[in-house]
Amino acid sequence: MLDLADELNRWLEEGRDFAVATVVAVSGSAPRGPGAALAVDADGIAIGSVSGGCVEGAVYDLCAQALKDGQAVRERFGYSDEDAFAVGLTCGGVLDILVTPVRADGPGRKVLQVALSAAARGEAAALARVVRGPAQLLGRALAVHPSEARWGPPRTESGGSYEGDLGGHPDLDRAVVDETRSLLNAGRTGTFDIARDGSHCEPDLTLFVESSVPPPRMLVFGAIDFAAALVRVGKFLGYHVTVCDARPVFATRSRFPEADDIVVDWPHRYLRRTRTDERTVVCVLTHDAKFDVPLLEAALRLPVAYIGAMGSRRTHEDRDRRLRETGLTEAELTRLHSPIGLDLGARTPEETALSIAAEIIATRQGGTGLPLRDSHTPIHTGTEARRSGSASRVGSF
Incomplete structure (x- = not known):
């Protein structure tokens, strides 16, 4: 989502309602990685992309439906789907996509605005969202600022180091902020598992973290x-x-x-x-x-x-x-x-x-520099690492 920060921040300032679909996991060969997003506003205007064209139509419809009923949803698209050539990834990959409605009367709008406005200004910020867990928590988010001076002045808890909550569980919020900040301070995007009490024992939640840092x-x-x-x-x-x-x-x-x-x-x-x-x-x-x-x-x-x-x-x-x-x-x-x-x-x-x-x-x-025709390595490198749950670097270096 943060890759569309300029446009989405403007939509928020204009008071638009919209839904945004974000790639939160990738398996195999896929045209776009975690964090890629497509957003659709109430007038049907779309920006961004999640697949380079493979499943855009189906994701557009999911955004329209989420905007209508106000519910976040997670969907999987892949070549193994029965209608792969209709809405699947014919390149053989699998995408997990989180679709989140952002309405004027809905929860979480302020959280997204904090993260999007920081990213649009070129400041470091991260957005952590629940992508697996109870339905009432799906899509809930925290906007987190860095704690180290590497990406700018350090912030304190009293100075607004994060915005939002995950359903009234302070221990969970603090644990998620700590994990998110670790990824942000490294300039990385990725996922982590955690229990609702904030521990890592028997985790029942998965959070997806998007980090936006100053350009290299x-x-x-x-x-x-x-x-x-x-x-x-x-x-x-x-x-x-x-x-x-x-x-x-x-x-x-x-x-x-x-x-x-x-x-x-x-x-x-x-x-x-x-x-x-x-x-x-x-x-x-x-x-x-x-x-x-x-x-x-x-x-x-x-x-x-x-x-x-x-x-x-x-x-x-x-x-x-x-x-x-x-x-x-x-x-x-x-x-x-x-x-x-x-x-x-x-x-x-x-x-x-x-x-x-x-x-x-x-x-x-880690590319070879050879013509793809003559190489036998995966076209989209790094997907195996993402499958294993490791964080991936945002942007170029």
Whole structure:
């Protein structure tokens, strides 16, 4: 649901009634993962998607019915259904979908507004909803803010760290807030089981947690034409993109109008003072030893998600030698993607940016980079992990 935060928050502000269907579990191959949502308002206007088209019509009807009778419902769609080709997933996967009505006179509207408005502002927040349990609790929700400074200022219980309740069970509420906050502080979406007394013994409730966190960072070093194309691709993928170059004549807003930040500084000095985390990607496009060697020496010692450096194979060999002389270990050097990008035969800046983005995605998702025709791994990676109940990361890194 939080992936539609901007639109749904606007619907709430306009006083619209609507129902929202959210993917809460995935098994096998499926086009969209947990958290994907489709919403339908009282006028029949629909936004979002839960399956890329496979079951949209049937889910639309469920939303309309939930909006009419005011009851939350959980439904399963899969290839094994009798009418698989009518409303099932012909790709062979199974989706569990929670449909929740959000009416002006219904419970839980304020809870959703707290979570959706925070997500729409780009703040960290999580929404925990009951997806398995007694009918009267199905769809009940808590909106939870982080307790750690990682995603913003810490909040206290008295300062409104969460909103809502799960049917008048304070111990349950506190236990769910703690579990939800653990997922939120890690920037993850997932499910967990719990008993109505707040313990983990003989659980009789399952809660689905959606986390919304600030976008991951893409740091692009080197204000060249290839960087301009990479900025556009990075923004398309949802990154907060920063361009850094020590040369003020090149690091200008007119050259990079779509960048979130433009920094004039020596790259290694900026990297050491800026915020990074395990979702950050570092793209070094300077291919100049005086810039990229000290920068890569610093980057390869940081717990970031991806580090790539542009240059020819001869440049890479010289860079590798210089980096070894700085004392970097073999394990640290193996983290470097150099020359940067996948072999797509790219020539233009736009094609090169696409090859870099493809490598970043493959690194994040564990992809092979091979044509799907020639690979024998699952098309939608990560579904087996979700089947086993582990939490999945939200968004890109």
